[in-house]
Amino acid sequence: MREIAYYEAKFEALNEIMAADPTVHLINGTFLSLSPHRHVYQELANKYRDRVMSPPISELGFCGLATGAAMAGLRPIVDISTGSFIFEGWPQVANEAANAFSMSGGQTRVPVVFHLFHGLRGGGAAQHSASPQAMLWNNPGLEIVLPSSPRDVKGLLKTAVASDNPTIFVDHVQLLDVKGDVPENDSPIPFGLAHVKRKGSDVTVIATSYMVQRCLQVAERLASERISAEVVDPRTLVPFDMATLMTSVEKTGRVVIVDETHQSCGVAAEIAARIVESGFDKLKAPLRRVSTLDVPVSYSPPLEDYIGPREDRIIEAIRAVLR
Amino acid sequence: MVTKRENPTELVPLLRTMWLIRAFEEKVSALYAMREIRGLLHLGIGQEAVAVGTCSLLRTDDYVFGGHRSHGHAIAKGADINRLMAEIAGRATGYCAGKGGSMHIVALDAGFVTATGVVGGTIPLALGAAFAAKEKSKGQVAVVFFGDGAGQAGAFHESLNIASLWRLPVIFVCENNGYAEFTPLSSHTLIERLARHAQTYKIPSNTVDGNDLLEVREAMTKAVQHARTGKGPAFVECLTHRLRGHYEGDPAKYRELSELAEWKEKDPIARFTRELKHRKVVADKDIAAIESEARKLTEQAAQFALASPWPAPGEVASQVTA
Numbered sequence: 001m002r003e004i005a006y007y008e009a010k011f012e013a014l015n016e017i018m019a020a021d022p023t024v025h026l027i028n029g030t031f032l033s034l035s036p037h038r039h040v041y042q043e044l045a046n047k048y049r050d051r052v053m054s055p056p057i058s059e060l061g062f063c064g065l066a067t068g069a070a071m072a073g074l075r076p077i078v079d080i081s082t083g084s085f086i087f088e089g090w091p092q093v094a095n096e097a098a099n100a101f102s103m104s105g106g107q108t109r110v111p112v113v114f115h116l117f118h119g120l121r122g123g124g125a126a127q128h129s130a131s132p133q134a135m136l137w138n139n140p141g142l143e144i145v146l147p148s149s150p151r152d153v154k155g156l157l158k159t160a161v162a163s164d165n166p167t168i169f170v171d172h173v174q175l176l177d178v179k180g181d182v183p184e185n186d187s188p189i190p191f192g193l194a195h196v197k198r199k200g201s202d203v204t205v206i207a208t209s210y211m212v213q214r215c216l217q218v219a220e221r222l223a224s225e226r227i228s229a230e231v232v233d234p235r236t237l238v239p240f241d242m243a244t245l246m247t248s249v250e251k252t253g254r255v256v257i258v259d260e261t262h263q264s265c266g267v268a269a270e271i272a273a274r275i276v277e278s279g280f281d282k283l284k285a286p287l288r289r290v291s292t293l294d295v296p297v298s299y300s301p302p303l304e305d306y307i308g309p310r311e312d313r314i315i316e317a318i319r320a321v322l323r
Numbered sequence: 324m325v326t327k328r329e330n331p332t333e334l335v336p337l338l339r340t341m342w343l344i345r346a347f348e349e350k351v352s353a354l355y356a357m358r359e360i361r362g363l364l365h366l367g368i369g370q371e372a373v374a375v376g377t378c379s380l381l382r383t384d385d386y387v388f389g390g391h392r393s394h395g396h397a398i399a400k401g402a403d404i405n406r407l408m409a410e411i412a413g414r415a416t417g418y419c420a421g422k423g424g425s426m427h428i429v430a431l432d433a434g435f436v437t438a439t440g441v442v443g444g445t446i447p448l449a450l451g452a453a454f455a456a457k458e459k460s461k462g463q464v465a466v467v468f469f470g471d472g473a474g475q476a477g478a479f480h481e482s483l484n485i486a487s488l489w490r491l492p493v494i495f496v497c498e499n500n501g502y503a504e505f506t507p508l509s510s511h512t513l514i515e516r517l518a519r520h521a522q523t524y525k526i527p528s529n530t531v532d533g534n535d536l537l538e539v540r541e542a543m544t545k546a547v548q549h550a551r552t553g554k555g556p557a558f559v560e561c562l563t564h565r566l567r568g569h570y571e572g573d574p575a576k577y578r579e580l581s582e583l584a585e586w587k588e589k590d591p592i593a594r595f596t597r598e599l600k601h602r603k604v605v606a607d608k609d610i611a612a613i614e615s616e617a618r619k620l621t622e623q624a625a626q627f628a629l630a631s632p633w634p635a636p637g638e639v640a641s642q643v644t645a
Contacts, residue, residue: 061485065448067447068436069451071436074458092444096445103437141643
């Protein structure tokens with residue numbers, strides 16, 4: 001098996017997508033945030049000069065432009081870059097793109113991808129650290145994807161571009177240098193398929209995005225204490241694979257959900273509600289959420305570290321459900 | 324006045340379409356008063372010349388976008404009035420299967436891409452269709468209708484800038500009817516003519532009498548030609564007036580009755596009819612026949628709509644994602 005970095009897998013996908021489909025355009029950012037690996041973007045931009053667009057800082061304008069272009073038959077991929085900036089384009093994403101298929105009675109398809117980096121990034125503070133996926137999950141009509149590994153980012157990005165729906169591709173800068181196995185000529189990964197990232201028998205840890213990597217480290221640590229944690233990654237919020245999650249929940253009877261959206265009405269809250277609704281009787285202990293605290297993200301490192309789903313909070317939650 | 328380029332016999336269908344829109348919206352209004360139609364309704368009675376003057380110059384594969392007051396734009400672009408009426412009546416046979424309604428008309432078969440309930444919401448979308456048109460290189464253009472109220476929205480300014488920068492084949496059609504919902508334009512901006520904004524972004528623009536069909540056509544002919552031949556965007560501001568309230572049921576106390584009376588004098592259908600009579604293109608009996616034909620067709624549309632089934636409640640889940 002071939003091991004490559006997450007950002008390399010992502011750009012392999014972008015290169016293959018651009019080569020295969022001339023209706024795909026990249027609009028706005030570099031898909032790398034401030035990562036130093038700019039050369040991979042530059043090579044792509046040089047190769048597809050006419051299909052890599054650099055609009056002015058007008059999120060409302062270019063999110064709408066991409067949506068309208070999708071309505072007219074193109075398949076644009078917009079890089080909103082910092083997730084907080086989706087609020088600038090929100091009316092076009094949430095009120096136009098998301099509603100169009102339903103509102104037109106199925107006449108209008110909107111195959112646009114909105115890519116963004118969410119979450120705590122190290123000094124982003126309140127206006128550069130948003131995780132808008134919970135708000136977006138509350139907005140029917142969008143598909144929402146959260147990759148957590150090199151193989152997933154490649155396979156899911158291909159499916160996102162092929163989808164006829166507006167798709168939010170939620171990435172995390174802390175993942176860009178993660179290494180992992182990515183087979184040559186790998187197949188796209190269908191939406192709605194959760195993935196068991198680590199097998200275990202004592203507790204089900206459901207994690208999304210970068211939190212999957214953190215939870216895998218936690219699971220490794222706890223293994224030395226003979227705690228066997230199963231780490232399950234939903235990979236897509238819409239569509240959502242309840243069956244894989246419940247198979248694990250039925251096996252362990254103990255659940256911790258780790259996610260970087262804020263706690264109230266967050267991603268973990270919704271997953272918790274679904275588990276309780278469909279399998280309350282399978283739980284041997286109250287489930288626990290580890291989310292970002294319900295406060296605006298602070299700038300200073302100790303403050304930022306404190307509010308996120310820290311490793312010690314995850315371990316404490318796992319111990320609590322095992323009691 | 325009839326310009327040299329206009330062939331008089333080609334003008335009669337324009338009168339027919341204006342009458343079809345007028346009769347259609349009057350029928351919608353009547354059905355609303357009878358509670359046969361419920362929901363938010365915004366009528367464009369009095370603004371027909373802008374819709375017809377513009378859309379009569381477009382191809383079916385040109386992309387048209389509207390706003391919350393867009394029944395007329397859809398009809399002028401060739402939407403089927405039976406399916407349109409059924410949509411406004413919330414029926415399963417409507418264009419959008421009853422899920423869109425009056426403010427969210429989509430008639431893709433006619434190239435009416437979408438309306439929106441959000442002031443200025445379709446302006447960026449039209450940019451995207453123009454971007455796609457440019458990619459496809461088939462000479463298509465995108466047209467977006469919006470009101471003077473949209474001119475103070477961020478989406479408007481961001482879109483004008485990008486359209487100009489990327490030379491997109493989009494025509495901005497501003498129906499300046501003097502009122503943003505319930506408020507006169509002068510309370511919202513010091514810029515009296517929205518075409519001024521186009522100048523700021525170096526987009527060729529024109530302000531015309533929006534109740535004079537031929538003047539609209541003349542300006543729009545140039546604008547469409549400009550966009551179609553790859554010269555970039557164009558902006559046409561049409562000064563007009565809605566003869567109804569902002570929404571059906573709006574008492575419109577913000578408007579002086581004298582102002583309303585003044586605009587009734589400038590009714591675009593009456594003016595165009597006078598022009599055609601003056602040119603001896605139509606006689607009184609032709610005019611009466613055109614009106615009665617329009618009323619007959621809209622009556623049939625109403626019958627079709629009201630005889631159509633309501634959507635089944637379970638249909639809500641059928642078209643959330645493709």
